Amino acid sequence: MKNFKLSLSLEDNPLKIKDFRFFIIGHFVSFTGSWIQNTAQIWLVYELTWSALYLGIFNFLSSFPTIIFTFISGILIDLFNRRKLLSLVAFFSIFPPLILGILTQFKLVTFWQVTFLAFLSGCLSALDVPLRQVFISEIVPMKFLTKALSFQALSFNTARILGPFFAGLIISYGSLYQCFYMNALSFIPFFIFLTFFIKTTKQKEIKKIEKGEIKKSYKEVYEFLKREKKILNVIISTANFTIFGATAIILLPIIVHKIHGKGGKEFAFLSSILGLGAIFGATLVIFWKTNQ
Template sequence: MSPGPGADSAPAPTATTFSSLRIRNYRLFATGQMVSNTGTWMQRIAQDWLVLSLTGSAAAVGITVAMQFLPMLLFGLYGGIVADRYPKRRILLATQTFMGLTGLALAALTLGGAVRVWHVYVLAFLLGLATVVDNPARQVFVTELVGREQLRNAVSLNAANFQTARLVGPAVAGVLISAVGSGWAFLLNGVSFAAPIAGLLLMRTAELHPVERAPRGKGQLREGLRYVAARPELLWPMVLVFFVGTFGFNFPIWLTAYVDDVFGGDAGLYGLLNSLLAVGSLAGALYAARRGVSLLRVTVGAALAFGLLEIAVALSPSLWLFAALLVPAGMAGVLFNVTANSNVQLRTEEAMRGRVMSLFMMVFMGGTPLGGPLVGWATDTYGARLGFVACGLVSALAAAGVGLMLARAGGVRIRLDLRPGGRYVRLVPREYAAAA
């Protein structure tokens, strides 16, 4: 039975910052993902810069991002059904192989001098198709690797892994693009998928934690939607994830526009700004791993802080202040993402987890085909600063609205405590708040 909407989870008693790494299968998984994620970030930076070089348009960068995430919007829930029905390890072997091949194809086109922007769009769409199945399977597979008690820690370490790669990948991509061109970054990304494939093959399957699998049957997609709709503790965080994911996480569009139009920089500066964003993101992920607890109010608070920090970044008058504020913005963004992810997983029954997490990833990533072109158009039309401010404002307002709805669903009210030494914001039962 899932916890009530107002219930906050208690910390796992055995969790420390790196406790999941004691498990051999998880170490193999994390090592493979580290290599692959580094290659993926190299490709993202090189791909954004390649599209900008071919077209000179921030909107074209937005379309590329949209094409990669459009399959998630169209088919995301079906990927969850596949993840609930079939062995996750086999699914991941297939998807990781296919994703590696898309990187090699883009490398061949670029190094051969034949690449056109429509090639990038098509390959981004094919990569997105693999992601439809890969994402929910990878999210749910973590439970099989570490068990429920270590799930929060493993989710946080996965985010730290991703952000470490985000720190290294853009820096390497910036050097490669400046020195030898984008094609070599695409090639290294394609080759990097050998690492997670090897890790999956080397795992001891007998040590995987058994999980309940959903049988084949009709109406499983509708069943997943009804399951989420009936649980405010799942529904409202996903609403917040949609708004923040659609409007708040469009950094490829903003950063390319700021580097090219506002600061007059090059690919090296673009890689540096992405790395600074990753520094904050890594700090946020490690903080979440050490904390070992996922509270709904932390998720909402992180989203609110993220939106406000985006506004501050957008209005920064100088490059150095802009760059410095990317660090806390990255920290707030990944803290929101990690706590939202672990909250949803831990409040979901095992047989439903693939469908629920596919819906989570669909609203988080699937909103990008809507937000990406819109944000790109606004950036081209009204300038980078105004587009960035507007998206930060949407994220902050969504956090405030969802926080009020969760408080109402949990039977509590938000009360300000302005006394010296007070907590400033307190959650109190409705009856107490009405009587006070």
């Protein structure tokens, strides 16, 4: 810790940049909606099936696009204008939760409908998450980038706490389907900001990808990871946590209902606790400076 000092001045504060303020507000609102839906969606699956097996199937199929399509998303990010692409992703992200809300409200929803719509949302998320991270580099100068990414992580994990908390309130005092409508609405500010307010300061030149270049790119990544063992270790550690740790939330309905005899409200509030540690870590990155 002797190599670090606490800096409350935030001289390199990315919030000074108007475009980044629009981005982080839209980012926070949309992810709060996403966590509202994620929480309500898991409880909906449990109410439809009362089965740990179906919860596992749902979790696998809804996460599958992220595992597979994230590899392809990097290619799309380089092929298209990132602001326009992110706007399109935000726009199309409105429809799966909207449809799920309608199906749930009119009691037409089935397990496979929930799973299919979650799969569609997962496909969009596989492009959305890396695209947001790359897009930040186009709206903030390089000297602000580290803290800009930390603010993004902080807003994401704050949403990770508030989203399930709001879901618990909605489940307690409203109806489950309202959670899905809330998520659909949450993408609208982000879409508006991206379309009308945020202007990129720099845009990486969009180049046409030639035949064989995709294969070459993957080979370069493979060679890079072979050389950079530390990066590979970070990826392996992250994958290990994602597979065996982060997915533990899918078991919470079983614990809450079968062991403690509680319901959706308690499940939602328990889910909100999971983001506390990540908020602490992101806050440290924002306020601690390295002595060079």
